[in-house]
Amino acid sequence: MSQQFEFPKRSGTPPINFTPRTVYSIIGVLIVLWGLSGVYTVEPDEQAVVLRFGKVHSIVDPGLHYHLPSPMEVPLVRSVTQVYRDEIGFRTVDPGPPARYSKRAKESLMLTGDENIIDVEMVVQYRVTNVEKTLFSAEGLGVFERGSFGLVHDASEAALRQVIGRHTIDEALTEGKLEIQIEIKDKLQEIFDIYDCGLAVETVQLQTVSAPEQVDAAFKDVASAKEDRERLVNEARGYQNEVIPQARGEAQRILRAADAYQVERVRSAQGDADRFKQVYTEYRKAPKVTETRLYLETMERILPQMEKYIVENDGRGGLINVLNLGGKEGAK
Amino acid sequence: MKAPMVGIIAFVAALFVANLVLFTVNEVEQVVVTQFGEPVRVIREPGLYFKMPDPIQKTTRFERWLLDYDSTPEPIYTRDKKILMLDNYARWRIIDPLIFMRALRTKEQGLARLDDIIYSEVRKELGQHTLSEIVSENREALMHLVTERSDEAARSYGIEVVDVRIKRADLPPENESAVFNRMRAERAREAKTYRSEGEEQALTIRAETDLSASQIRAEAEEEAQRIRGAGDAEALQIYAEAYTGATAFYEFSRTLEAYEKALGEKTHIVLPADGDFFRLLKGK
Numbered sequence: 001m002s003q004q005f006e007f008p009k010r011s012g013t014p015p016i017n018f019t020p021r022t023v024y025s026i027i028g029v030l031i032v033l034w035g036l037s038g039v040y041t042v043e044p045d046e047q048a049v050v051l052r053f054g055k056v057h058s059i060v061d062p063g064l065h066y067h068l069p070s071p072m073e074v075p076l077v078r079s080v081t082q083v084y085r086d087e088i089g090f091r092t093v094d095p096g097p098p099a100r101y102s103k104r105a106k107e108s109l110m111l112t113g114d115e116n117i118i119d120v121e122m123v124v125q126y127r128v129t130n131v132e133k134t135l136f137s138a139e140g141l142g143v144f145e146r147g148s149f150g151l152v153h154d155a156s157e158a159a160l161r162q163v164i165g166r167h168t169i170d171e172a173l174t175e176g177k178l179e180i181q182i183e184i185k186d187k188l189q190e191i192f193d194i195y196d197c198g199l200a201v202e203t204v205q206l207q208t209v210s211a212p213e214q215v216d217a218a219f220k221d222v223a224s225a226k227e228d229r230e231r232l233v234n235e236a237r238g239y240q241n242e243v244i245p246q247a248r249g250e251a252q253r254i255l256r257a258a259d260a261y262q263v264e265r266v267r268s269a270q271g272d273a274d275r276f277k278q279v280y281t282e283y284r285k286a287p288k289v290t291e292t293r294l295y296l297e298t299m300e301r302i303l304p305q306m307e308k309y310i311v312e313n314d315g316r317g318g319l320i321n322v323l324n325l326g327g328k329e330g331a332k
Numbered sequence: 333m334k335a336p337m338v339g340i341i342a343f344v345a346a347l348f349v350a351n352l353v354l355f356t357v358n359e360v361e362q363v364v365v366t367q368f369g370e371p372v373r374v375i376r377e378p379g380l381y382f383k384m385p386d387p388i389q390k391t392t393r394f395e396r397w398l399l400d401y402d403s404t405p406e407p408i409y410t411r412d413k414k415i416l417m418l419d420n421y422a423r424w425r426i427i428d429p430l431i432f433m434r435a436l437r438t439k440e441q442g443l444a445r446l447d448d449i450i451y452s453e454v455r456k457e458l459g460q461h462t463l464s465e466i467v468s469e470n471r472e473a474l475m476h477l478v479t480e481r482s483d484e485a486a487r488s489y490g491i492e493v494v495d496v497r498i499k500r501a502d503l504p505p506e507n508e509s510a511v512f513n514r515m516r517a518e519r520a521r522e523a524k525t526y527r528s529e530g531e532e533q534a535l536t537i538r539a540e541t542d543l544s545a546s547q548i549r550a551e552a553e554e555e556a557q558r559i560r561g562a563g564d565a566e567a568l569q570i571y572a573e574a575y576t577g578a579t580a581f582y583e584f585s586r587t588l589e590a591y592e593k594a595l596g597e598k599t600h601i602v603l604p605a606d607g608d609f610f611r612l613l614k615g616k
Contacts, residue, residue: 229530262563
């Protein structure tokens with residue numbers, strides 16, 4: 001480090017040499033910088049409206065571009081391919097996940113055509129079709145201004161309420177929902193067209209359509225009443241399914257019992273008849289003897305059990321002549 | 333060293349002059365140029381324009397685009413004596429800046445005047461209609477009429493009213509609770525109807541079931557009697573066939589059989605001593 005810096009002989013910065021050359025070159029650099037400030041890019045989803053002295057000069061598509069430096073030309077770059085979204089009756093607090101919403105009862109409660117009050121939340125999606133018109137046709141449109149609610153919001157609300165006002169609460173709650181969405185969409189487009197603001201409605205979606213919470217229980221009870229009706233009918237059908245087969249079974253039992261009776265009766269008659277015929281065949285070979293034999297055999301079988309009184313048959317009889325042949329209880 | 337200074341001074345001076353005599357009108361503006369307070373020119377197209385420097389000619393700018401008007405919700409009375417809280421908005425534009433400037437000067441005053449006009453037109457028109465007409469049937473047509481009338485009235489101020497629209501038409505809170513009560517009652521009635529219908533259908537099904545079951549059983553009983561009858565008839569026929577031609581023997585043998593069955597232990601019988609059975613006993 002033996003080498004020493006050679007300090008300038010005179011301390012302080014050298015005086016600026018205001019030669020015309022220096023001044024012109026400074027001015028020149030400034031002018032070039034000013035000129036270069038006109039370079040800008042338009043992203044793929046954007047378009048730029050270039051204003052020259054406040055008047056629309058051109059509309060510029062995505063790419064690297066140049067505009068005359070301000071204040072001669074000013075480009076307004078806006079996203080145009082994006083689908084914009086407006087919420088009626090609620091706001092997305094946090095897009096999540098999980099998304100969180102907050103309710104706006106003032107917006108969501110409205111009168112139906114049959115003078116009921118209904119709770120409707122809606123999402124409107126729309127696109128910019130003409131960026132020049134969207135920028136300059138109306139004050140406070142609320143498209144490019146983040147988080148503000150302007151004409152688009154007002155018009156959406158007006159369209160929603162007007163259409164709901166034409167329908168009954170039952171239509172809105174049930175089968176009419178799709179039709180209502182289409183009507184709102186058409187109505188909103190009609191309003192946009194009146195203002196000629198270069199917007200196109202993409203979709204209108206009714207998020208929730210429900211009875212207001214003040215009467216929600218009553219509406220839910222209707223649903224459960226419908227279920228009760230189904231349940232009662234199903235129970236009755238269950239009863240039917242149980243009782244009818246039982247009855248049919250019982251009918252079969254009765255019929256089969258009758259069949260059994262018939263068979264028994266016929267068979268037994270047949271048996272009796274056959275037996276009789278056999279006996280009769282034998283009887284015919286010696287009728288007298290058989291008759292006597294049968295008579296005596298029968299008497300043998302039946303007389304021992306009976307109380308017997310034997311009387312003379314000559315007219316002098318009477319109870320005195322009665323003899324006890326049984327011998328069981330002594331004389332009577 | 334002199335020349336650049338002169339250049340700079342000349343440049344600044346030029347800017348100063350340009351600023352004095354040049355002015356721009358942007359896309360959403362229109363300008364009235366006044367000379368000593370007297371309007372001399374109305375510019376409705378955007379661009380760069382010349383004028384005399386300030387003390388001589390001045391510019392007054394007005395907006396050219398569609399302007400916003402939002403009323404505060406006001407109660408209106410419908411023809412059927414109901415109250416609606418009406419919140420409407422309008423879109424308007426300054427169509428003749430000269431007239432507008434003379435009559436109202438500023439946008440704020442324009443809004444105040446519009447407020448008067450629209451409020452009174454809305455009140456006048458909607459007061460002639462019932463609530464249900466306003467809410468449901470011809471809101472569109474009514475507001476179209478209000479727009480037209482307001483526009484007519486506003487033209488003399490250089491204002492065009494493009495659209496007056498009902499944003500919200502709600503019942504005041506006092507009436508709301510009455511509506512809620514009615515809704516609850518309606519739904520309760522509906523629920524009751526469903527339940528009663530369920531009971532009705534269930535009872536019908538049960539009754540029909542009982543009837544069918546009885547029918548099935550009764551038909552079976554009927555058929556069973558017929559079957560039994562057929563059995564009886566066939567049995568009779570078999571007996572009759574068997575006994576025909578053997579009447580005497582049948583009577584005899586069947587009588588014996590009947591004795592056997594009919595005469596039991598408790599029977600007391602008186603037998604004549606000279607009957608058949610005792611013939612041998614008596615030695616005859």
